[in-house]
Amino acid sequence: MVFYVLAAITVGSAAVVVLARSLIYSAFSLLFTFFGVAGLYVLLGADFLAATQLLVYVGGILVLLLFGVMLTHKIYDLDLRSEVTQFVPGLIVSAGLFLIIVLTALRTEWRVGPGRPPEPTTAEIGKLFMGPYLLPFEAASILLLVALMGAAMIVRRRRDA
Amino acid sequence: MIGLHHYLVLSAALFSLGVLGVLTRRNAVNVLMGIELILNSANVNLVAFSRYGTGNLQGQMFAVFVIVVAAAEVAVALAIVLTLYRLRRTPNLDDADMLRG
Amino acid sequence: MTGMDEVLLSLRRFVPEAVLTIALLLVVLVDASGARFRNGLNRLLTVTALAAALVLAARLHGVSAEIFSGMLVLDPMAVFFKMLLAGASLLVVLAFSFRNSRELHGLGQGEFYALMLAVTVSNMLLATANDLAMLYLSLEMVSITSYVMVAYLKGDRLSNEASLKYILFGAVSTGGMLYGLTLLYGMTGSTSIPAIRDFLAAGLSDQNRFAVYVAALLVFAGFGFKTAAVPFHFWCPDVYQGAPTAVTAFLSVAPKAAGFAIMTRFFYQGLATPGAGSWDLSGTVDWPALLIVISVLTMTLGNVAALTQTNMKRLLAYSSIAHAGYIMMGVVALSENGARAVMIYLLTYLVMNLGAFLVVTLVHNQDGTFDLRDYPGLYRRAPFLTVAMAIFLFSLMGIPPLVGFMGKLYVFAAIIEKGKELWWYAAVGAVNAAIAAYYYARVLKTMIIDAGNEDKPAFKLPAPDLAWVLILVLANVLPLLWWGRIEGWTRASLSLYAGR
Numbered sequence: 189m190v191f192y193v194l195a196a197i198t199v200g201s202a203a204v205v206v207l208a209r210s211l212i213y214s215a216f217s218l219l220f221t222f223f224g225v226a227g228l229y230v231l232l233g234a235d236f237l238a239a240t241q242l243l244v245y246v247g248g249i250l251v252l253l254l255f256g257v258m259l260t261h262k263i264y265d266l267d268l269r270s271e272v273t274q275f276v277p278g279l280i281v282s283a284g285l286f287l288i289i290v291l292t293a294l295r296t297e298w299r300v301g302p303g304r305p306p307e308p309t310t311a312e313i314g315k316l317f318m319g320p321y322l323l324p325f326e327a328a329s330i331l332l333l334v335a336l337m338g339a340a341m342i343v344r345r346r347r348d349a
Numbered sequence: 350m351i352g353l354h355h356y357l358v359l360s361a362a363l364f365s366l367g368v369l370g371v372l373t374r375r376n377a378v379n380v381l382m383g384i385e386l387i388l389n390s391a392n393v394n395l396v397a398f399s400r401y402g403t404g405n406l407q408g409q410m411f412a413v414f415v416i417v418v419a420a421a422e423v424a425v426a427l428a429i430v431l432t433l434y435r436l437r438r439t440p441n442l443d444d445a446d447m448l449r450g
Numbered sequence: 451m452t453g454m455d456e457v458l459l460s461l462r463r464f465v466p467e468a469v470l471t472i473a474l475l476l477v478v479l480v481d482a483s484g485a486r487f488r489n490g491l492n493r494l495l496t497v498t499a500l501a502a503a504l505v506l507a508a509r510l511h512g513v514s515a516e517i518f519s520g521m522l523v524l525d526p527m528a529v530f531f532k533m534l535l536a537g538a539s540l541l542v543v544l545a546f547s548f549r550n551s552r553e554l555h556g557l558g559q560g561e562f563y564a565l566m567l568a569v570t571v572s573n574m575l576l577a578t579a580n581d582l583a584m585l586y587l588s589l590e591m592v593s594i595t596s597y598v599m600v601a602y603l604k605g606d607r608l609s610n611e612a613s614l615k616y617i618l619f620g621a622v623s624t625g626g627m628l629y630g631l632t633l634l635y636g637m638t639g640s641t642s643i644p645a646i647r648d649f650l651a652a653g654l655s656d657q658n659r660f661a662v663y664v665a666a667l668l669v670f671a672g673f674g675f676k677t678a679a680v681p682f683h684f685w686c687p688d689v690y691q692g693a694p695t696a697v698t699a700f701l702s703v704a705p706k707a708a709g710f711a712i713m714t715r716f717f718y719q720g721l722a723t724p725g726a727g728s729w730d731l732s733g734t735v736d737w738p739a740l741l742i743v744i745s746v747l748t749m750t751l752g753n754v755a756a757l758t759q760t761n762m763k764r765l766l767a768y769s770s771i772a773h774a775g776y777i778m779m780g781v782v783a784l785s786e787n788g789a790r791a792v793m794i795y796l797l798t799y800l801v802m803n804l805g806a807f808l809v810v811t812l813v814h815n816q817d818g819t820f821d822l823r824d825y826p827g828l829y830r831r832a833p834f835l836t837v838a839m840a841i842f843l844f845s846l847m848g849i850p851p852l853v854g855f856m857g858k859l860y861v862f863a864a865i866i867e868k869g870k871e872l873w874w875y876a877a878v879g880a881v882n883a884a885i886a887a888y889y890y891a892r893v894l895k896t897m898i899i900d901a902g903n904e905d906k907p908a909f910k911l912p913a914p915d916l917a918w919v920l921i922l923v924l925a926n927v928l929p930l931l932w933w934g935r936i937e938g939w940t941r942a943s944l945s946l947y948a949g950r
Contacts, residue, residue, distance in 0.1 A: 191351045199362050205382050206370035218382050221363075225389050228356070232400040234409050237392075244416050249385065249423050256378045256427045260434040278372035286365035288664060292633070293357035296661040299639035299649075300353065301403035312406060313413070319453050320519035321410050323460075324587050327575060328417045330471065331591045334568045335421035337478070338598030339428035341561050364629055371622050380618050387625035394632035403639040408632075411583040411641055415628065418590045422621055425597050429614050436607050 191231060198224030211257050218253065222246050233306035236313050356397035363390035377430045381423060388419045460517035463510060463524050466503035466532055467571050473499030474567040481560025489559045493543070496563040500540040500570065507532035511942075516580055520642050523580040523715075530793055530943035531577040531711045538704040538800055539570040545808055545918035546696035552815050553603065553694045562602065566700075569595040573704055577711035582631045582641040585712065589627070589672055592705050593620050599700075600693040612692025619685040623675035630668025637661060643720045651723045663735045666721065670740070673716070676709030677774045680747040687755075690767035695814065698763060699807035702770045707796045710774075714781050714792055717741075722784065729784050738782045742875055745782065749775030749882040756889045760822045762810045765889065766803070769846065772886060773799060776861055779879060783864035786944055791864040793940050795857035798845070798929075802854050805842035805922035809835055812919070816909050822893060826902030832909035836897050838919045843890040845926045848883050853929045858883060 201220035208214045222245045229238035317325050363386050370383025392412045399408030461468065477492045485491075507529055514525045522528075543566055548554050554562075572591035579585040597620065601613035635641050637658060638649040654662065674682035690698045721737060722729040752772030759765035777799070780791035812835060813828070814820055829836045845854035858879075865876045929936055 191355060195355070195359050199359065199366070202363055202366045202386055205386065206366050206374075211376060211379065214379060214382055218385065221386065221389070225393060228359075228393060229396055232356070232396050234396045234399070234412075237396060237409055237412055240413060240416060241392075244420055245385075245389075249420055252423055252427055253378060253381065253385075256381075256430055259431060260378065275373050278369055281372060282365045282369035285368055286361055289361040289364060289629075290358055292661045292664050293361060294354060295657045296637065297655065297658055298353060298398070298636045299402050301401075301639065303401050304399060304404040304406075309406065309409065313409065316406060316410055320521070321583075322457060323518035323521045324414055324584055327572075327584075327587055327591065328414060330474070330568060330571065331421050331587070331594065332417065333478070334565065334591075334595050334598065335424050337561060337564065338595070338601075339424045341558070342425070342428040342598065342601045342604050343431055367625070368622075371618075377614060377618065381621075384618070384621045384625055387622070388628065391625070391628040391632050394629065395635065398632065398636040398639075402636065405639070407583070407641045408635055411586070411632075411635070414583055414587050418587065418594075421594055422590070422617070425594055425601075426614075426617050426621070429597070429601055429610065429617060432601070432604055432610050433614055436605075436610055 191228075194224050194227040194231065197221075198228065215250070215254050215257050219246060219250055222250060233304060233309070235308055236310040353397055353401040356393060360390040360393040360397070363387075363393065377426075377433070381426055381430075385419060385423070388415055391415060456519065460519075460522075463513060463515065463517050464522075466507040466510070466536065467574050469502050469506060470499050470536075470567050470571045470574075474564055474571070477560060477564045477567060481558075481564065489548075492560050492563045496543055496567060497540065499567060500536055500543065503570070504533055504536040504540060507536060516644075520644075521581050521584045522575065522578045524578065526943040527711075527715075527789070527793070528578040530940065531707065532574050534707055534793075534797060534800065535570060535573045535577065535704055538700070538707065538804075539566055539573075541800070541804055541922075542566070542696060542700045542704075545804065545915075545922070546699060546811060547914065550815050550912055550915065551694075551696070551811070552818060554696070557602065562599075565595055565599050569599070569700075569704070573708040576708040577715075579712060579715075580643050582635060582643065582646075585643075585716070586624070586628055586631060589676065589712070590624060592676070592708060593624060596620075596697075596701060596705060599697045600689055602694050602697060603692075606692075609692040609694070612689045616685050616689045619682075620675055623671045623682055626668050627670075627672025627675075630665040630671070633661060633665040633668070637665070643716065647720050647723065650721065659735055662721070666735060666737050667740070669716070670744075673709055673713045674744065677706050677713065677777075678771050679744055679774050679778065680751050680771070683748065683751070683771050683774075686771055687764045687767040690770070691761055691763045691820075695763065695807060695811045695820075698767075699804055699811075702766070702803050702807070703796075703800045706770070706774065707800070710777055710781070710792055710796060714789055717781060718784065718789065738784055741778055741782045742872075745775045745778035746875070746878055747775075748772065748778065749879065753882050753885040753889075756886070759889075762813075762820045762822055762825075762893075765822070765893070766806055766810070769886065769889075770803065772882065773803075773846075775882070776858060776879060779861045779865050779875070782875075783868055785864060785868070787860070787864040787867065790940050790944055791857075791860035793943065794860045794936075797936075797940075798853040798857040801922055801925040802842050802845040802852075805838065805919070805926060806846065808915075808919055808922060809839045809842065812909075812911060812915055815915075816911070817906070822896055824903070825893070825896045826900035827904060827906065828897040830908075831903070831906060832911070834916065835909065835911070835919065838923045839897065840894055841923050841926055843894055847887045847890050851927075851930045853926045856930070856933070 201217040204217035205214045226238045226241040367383045367386030371380050374380050395408040395412045473495050480488050511529045516523050575588035579588050597617045603609035638646045678686040749772050752768045756765050756768035777795050780788045845852040848855050848858040862876050865872050
């Protein structure tokens with residue numbers, strides 16, 4: 189039951205993100221989508237991931253997107269409209285993709301097993317980061333360094349070499 | 350009884366909506382939102398497979414890295430959009446037409 | 451062995467990347483210090499680190515293992531690619547200098563060196579990834595670093611537009627790839643590529659075959675984007691045109707090489723089972739058929755579109771797309787000769803393409819133009835440069851005894867030996883090479899024969915730039931003398947680690 193509520197929130201708000209005329213409506217609907225996904229993670233027993241989703245996606249990425257929306261509207265025109273081009277071909281492609289994926293999802297024998305009973309994951313994720321996933325962990329920090337440096341460099345106004 | 354298939358259909362819906370956003374939107378920030386939908390749909394897949402599969406956490410670990418990548422991507426993308434806006438006063442992709450597609 | 455022991459052992463096998471990472475951190479610190487000598491110091495640090503990485507990678511030859519708990523794999527082919535990637539970065543940093551560059555004049559240098567080091571590490575991680583999470587992470591590391599490098603000319607509208615198209619297109623392609631990767635995880639219960647291969651090889655029901663096909667198509671979105679194959683090539687001409695030429699030159703060789711390395715590894719190691727000298731597809735889907743279609747489209751579109759280009763960077767971009775089509779022939783072959791052809795082609799492609807871009811850069815430094823219509827009279831004004839360009843273009847065409855011929859030879863041979871059914875495919879490749887010859891020759895004709903620019907003075911090129919052109923020319927001409935050794939090296943680099 190809870191699943192259906194969360195699913196409705198998530199997919200419904202995602203639809204608003206994609207179809208809304210106003211950029212602000214899209215941005216705020218995205219908030220609901222992210223919350224919905226976090227709720228789904230909780231339902232799936234991924235507590236650490238749900239918290240990370242909220243912290244990073246809502247607290248970081250969404251805020252950044254909102255800044256982006258706010259800083260790029262026309263100064264004299266507060267009506268943050270976003271136009272839609274070539275809607276019908278896009279809809280056909282998107283619907284087609286949906287059908288193919290759903291078909292795949294329902295027909296395939298996924299590797300199902302005993303599954304993971306809902307239990308706290310944080311400790312085990314921590315151990316994995318210090319063990320098998322050590323390299324991607326460090327590599328990700330390089331990625332973040334480069335992204336930060338790069339973003340700052342791109343936005344910064346000209347300085348002397 | 351909620352099972353794996355429910356989550357897979359949900360993620361398919363999110364993925365398709367994300368693609369729809371990417372294909373039809375003019376505003377670069379809107380396209381970015383579509384991309385975030387795509388990444389989130391993949392993450393739902395990963396966590397669902399982790400839960401209903403053989404019980405390993407590899408899916409969840411993968412999902413954490415996807416979130417990290419998404420954050421880095423959005424930071425750089427917005428930096429570029431901001432610069433575009435500063436140079437041309439519009440965040441619309443159609444107006445970015447100096448290069449012959 | 452305990453976790454810590456394994457990490458220490460892996461680190462010893464990770465030395466090239468470790469050196470580059472330390473250098474990266476040092477460069478960032480030096481640049482932040484604001485000292486007056488920081489640009490020179492950073493350049494020195496970068497060059498030293500890249501050269502060291504090259505040498506250290508060579509010393510790793512002979513190791514065959516998974517490192518870092520199966521996240522990366524180290525085998526002779528990995529060593530080959532690490533050397534290729536370090537070498538490519540080193541050449542770009544050395545040959546394309548800030549000093550005389552009209553484009554890069556006045557821009558901060560520290561970030562460029564840091565980015566070059568970071569992208570080299572990322573390329574190396576990508577070429578040796580053994581796990582889906584590592585694959586995705588390293589692919590995105592290469593991509594995001596590239597987006598930043600393309601956006602380097604931040605005040606320039608063209609450059610900014612190019613970087614926006616690049617990042618949006620790239621993010622969508624890799625997003626699609628990610629979805630495909632999740633499907634593979636779902637089917638096999640593991641993110642480790644050897645484990646996936648073992649699971650798939652054990653037998654696939656027909657329903658699952660469809661899923662693997664869909665997953666492979668989606669995953670190819672990411673590979674196609676990195677190597678600029680049709681239909682994921684749309685970003686290529688715009689990005690090549692808008693980015694600083696040094697970055698364009700780099701993008702055309704290094705990430706492309708890393709992309710092909712992982713493509714080969716993923717398809718050969720993940721979706722096929724190693725046999726004796728060739729791979730066996732019986733457990734999985736017939737992906738070579740898909741790649742044949744893609745590579746034919748890629749070659750043809752690239753060559754046909756290049757015919758009408760007047761902007762040199764766009765022309766070389768379409769040429770680059772076409773070459774990706776030829777390289778894919780090696781992947782399609784699904785044999786040791788195929789893998790070897792890919793490696794040889796990428797090696798030769800490095801020196802031909804960098805040479806062509808270097809000439810384009812030098813002309814731009816002098817005249818301020820990338821337009822072919824401004825090229826007439828170059829034979830008179832810069833004879834050495836024109837001859838060098840002729841050599842690079844003939845190499846790209848695939849004319850013996852230049853090094854570019856060898857790349858095409860190996861790729862065609864790998865396909866032809868697969869049997870009569872694929873001869874049409876080799877024929878398409880040959881026809882494409884002929885079409886390509888037309889536009890390469892057109893460039894030469896413009897430089898040598900066309901009248902124009904009689905009033906412009908002769909080129910005054912600084913000695914270091916001329917030296918690098920000469921070095922690249924020799925790299926195109928001389929290898930044939932030592933072909934036996936080069937061939938031996940690639941043959942020895944062929945074994946792909948088979949996993950547990």
